[in-house]
Amino acid sequence: xxxxxxxxxxxxxxxxxxxxxxxxxxxxxxxxxxxxxxxxxxxxxxxxxxxxxxxxxxxxxxxxxxxxxxxxxxxxxxxxxxxxxxxxxxxxxxxxxxxxxxxxxxxxxxxxxxxxxxxxxxxxxxxxxxxxxxxxxxxxxxxxxxxxxxxxxxxxxxxxxxxxxxxxxxxxxxxxxxxxxxxxxxxxxxxxxxxxxxxxxxxxxxxxxxxxxxxxxxxxxxxxxxxxxxxxxxxxxxxxxxxxxxxxxxxxxxxxxxxxxxxxxxxxxxxxxxxxxxxxxxxxxxxxxxxxxxxxxxxxxxxxxxxxxxxxxxxxxxxxxxxxxxxxxxxxxxxxxxxxxx
Amino acid sequence: xxxxxxxxxxxxxxxxxxxxxxxxxxxxxxxxxxxxxxxxxxxxxxxxxxxxxxxxxxxxxxxxxxxxxxxxxxxxxxxxxxxxxxxxxxxxxxxxxxxxxxxxxxxxxxxxxxxxxxxxxxxxxxxxxxxxxxxxxxxxxxxxxxxxxxxxxxxxxxxxxxxxxxxxxxxxxxxxxxxxxxxxxxxxxxxxxxxxxxxxxxxxxxxxxxxxxxxxxxxxxxxxxxxxxxxxxxxxxxxxxxxxxxx
Numbered sequence: 001x002x003x004x005x006x007x008x009x010x011x012x013x014x015x016x017x018x019x020x021x022x023x024x025x026x027x028x029x030x031x032x033x034x035x036x037x038x039x040x041x042x043x044x045x046x047x048x049x050x051x052x053x054x055x056x057x058x059x060x061x062x063x064x065x066x067x068x069x070x071x072x073x074x075x076x077x078x079x080x081x082x083x084x085x086x087x088x089x090x091x092x093x094x095x096x097x098x099x100x101x102x103x104x105x106x107x108x109x110x111x112x113x114x115x116x117x118x119x120x121x122x123x124x125x126x127x128x129x130x131x132x133x134x135x136x137x138x139x140x141x142x143x144x145x146x147x148x149x150x151x152x153x154x155x156x157x158x159x160x161x162x163x164x165x166x167x168x169x170x171x172x173x174x175x176x177x178x179x180x181x182x183x184x185x186x187x188x189x190x191x192x193x194x195x196x197x198x199x200x201x202x203x204x205x206x207x208x209x210x211x212x213x214x215x216x217x218x219x220x221x222x223x224x225x226x227x228x229x230x231x232x233x234x235x236x237x238x239x240x241x242x243x244x245x246x247x248x249x250x251x252x253x254x255x256x257x258x259x260x261x262x263x264x265x266x267x268x269x270x271x272x273x274x275x276x277x278x279x280x281x282x283x284x285x286x287x288x289x290x291x292x293x294x295x296x297x298x299x300x301x302x303x304x305x306x307x308x309x310x311x312x313x314x315x316x317x318x319x320x321x322x323x324x325x326x327x328x329x330x331x332x333x334x335x336x337x338x339x340x341x342x
Numbered sequence: 343x344x345x346x347x348x349x350x351x352x353x354x355x356x357x358x359x360x361x362x363x364x365x366x367x368x369x370x371x372x373x374x375x376x377x378x379x380x381x382x383x384x385x386x387x388x389x390x391x392x393x394x395x396x397x398x399x400x401x402x403x404x405x406x407x408x409x410x411x412x413x414x415x416x417x418x419x420x421x422x423x424x425x426x427x428x429x430x431x432x433x434x435x436x437x438x439x440x441x442x443x444x445x446x447x448x449x450x451x452x453x454x455x456x457x458x459x460x461x462x463x464x465x466x467x468x469x470x471x472x473x474x475x476x477x478x479x480x481x482x483x484x485x486x487x488x489x490x491x492x493x494x495x496x497x498x499x500x501x502x503x504x505x506x507x508x509x510x511x512x513x514x515x516x517x518x519x520x521x522x523x524x525x526x527x528x529x530x531x532x533x534x535x536x537x538x539x540x541x542x543x544x545x546x547x548x549x550x551x552x553x554x555x556x557x558x559x560x561x562x563x564x565x566x567x568x569x570x571x572x573x574x575x576x577x578x579x580x581x582x583x584x585x586x587x588x589x
Binding site: 044045049051052054055057058059061062063065066076091092095096097098099100101102103104106107108328329330331332333 | 376378379380381382383385386396411412415416418419420421422423424425426427428562563566567569573574575576579
């Protein structure tokens with residue numbers, strides 16, 4: 001009898017402001033998950049500065065990879081394949097990971113697998129939920145993305161809806177700045193909202209005409225800014241916690257409504273969330289409640305796998321590897337790569 | 343000693359394998375395709391054509407900057423990945439110095455010029471001096487260290503050498519600043535021809551070998567490009583703070 005060999009993926013992620021590397025065994029067992037965050041650096045500028053992010057990535061990339069191997073207690077030689085995020089994201093940032101991954105693949109003669117960043121976020125759900133298998137519906141919400149996706153099979157997706165303007169996380173950042181909470185907005189609003197009344201201010205729940213599943217958050221953001229302005233003009237004291245909580249509720253209501261409509265229409269009994277905003281405690285609680293009411297299994301990654309990380313790229317890379325996906329040495333960073341495209 | 347050299351600092355992408363005083367293979371292209379798509383396929387071609395066993399490489403020489411920020415990082419990240427996988431050091435070679443090395447042995451003043459955008463050039467001034475002994479090689483002296491400056495500034499430095507001086511220009515900035523150079527330079531000058539007027543990885547390797555012997559090298563983990571410039575955001579932040587302090 002032939003003993004089935006373990007498949008070890010060395011995964012690299014550098015699409016935004018985290019330099020990350022991970023070793024993942026057989027797609028679901030994370031042997032190491034190293035993340036070097038630049039968040040403090042970018043806080044000085046109120047958001048991610050692409051050139052600074054790229055410079056930091058190049059300084060950190062080898063240390064992060066070496067640490068991932070060391071913590072996993074494997075040598076580069078024992079690795080089966082190299083997976084790397086090649087889009088979407090900041091092109092200069094992506095290029096650091098892509099170039100390093102290609103060089104490592106070339107020098108070790110191990111297969112190279114370019115992975116879609118969103119596919120990584122979705123696959124983060126496989127890490128802690130060993131029983132979760134496609135098909136299911138998944139909402140990906142982060143600083144750069146808001147996608148409602150049907151995961152038809154491993155590596156096969158149908159995009160039901162996406163944001164027509166700002167990503168959900170982007171709206172959090174902008175509103176946080178407007179009410180003086182600073183960057184990063186998501187976690188700050190999440191925390192601050194707990195002190196406010198989510199029903200205090202009736203901010204709009206935006207619908208996109210002609211589309212059941214698309215999102216739009218720029219109108220909501222403007223409504224918040226207008227509210228703040230008009231209060232100031234009228235000399236009304238602003239309760240910032242109420243603003244934060246009411247804004248957050250408006251975002252969550254739309255995300256929950258669209259997601260559950262999709263789950264119902266497609267008849268899924270499983271639903272997952274992913275991406276940085278999936279760490280938001282109120283968003284989780286809302287889905288927990290609503291999915292519970294409908295007898296739908298609700299999945300979400302732990303916060304460490306919600307933020308940008310390489311373990312999720314390793315999980316996605318594993319399934320791509322099994323499917324036979326291989327990238328060439330001409331693999332390029334594609335900043336606006338669409339999910340399901342290669 | 344076998345060196346793998348890369349230069350993706352400018353429009354040119356170049357890769358070479360050099361062993362002592364022999365260039366085993368060199369691949370240089372000057373085409374619109376991004377370095378991310380060309381550099382590693384070129385290296386792969388070199389490896390296949392020369393049946394190269396990568397484990398025989400002793401060090402990686404890289405044009406470490408200045409240059410296009412993204413181009414530098416594609417080269418550096420590639421060098422770092424190779425260095426990590428092969429467990430070999432990186433020799434950071436100043437880009438402008440490596441450009442000047444194209445004109446090894448030349449008895450004129452050498453002025454490489456790279457277009458740095460924002461009305462600046464990456465440039466420097468170099469001279470070759472014969473070492474002592476009838477068969478001694480030439481040493482390259484850095485007269486003006488590589489820098490990001492206005493073309494008029496470097497022209498002024500050259501003119502200060504006096505009318506007896508001759509200067510040779512090379513680099514991708516020449517085509518951009520040719521008119522300016524003609525207008526500003528008061529000494530005898532000429533432009534290097536196509537065979538030796540752009541970045542070449544064999545030059546990076548040759549100068550890298552000299553630097554290596556002087557002990558210039560670093561681990562792949564610590565290597566990062568030398569940009570010679572802050573990012574725009576950092577620059578604007580520094581300017582803002584400076585103006586606040588002045589007020």
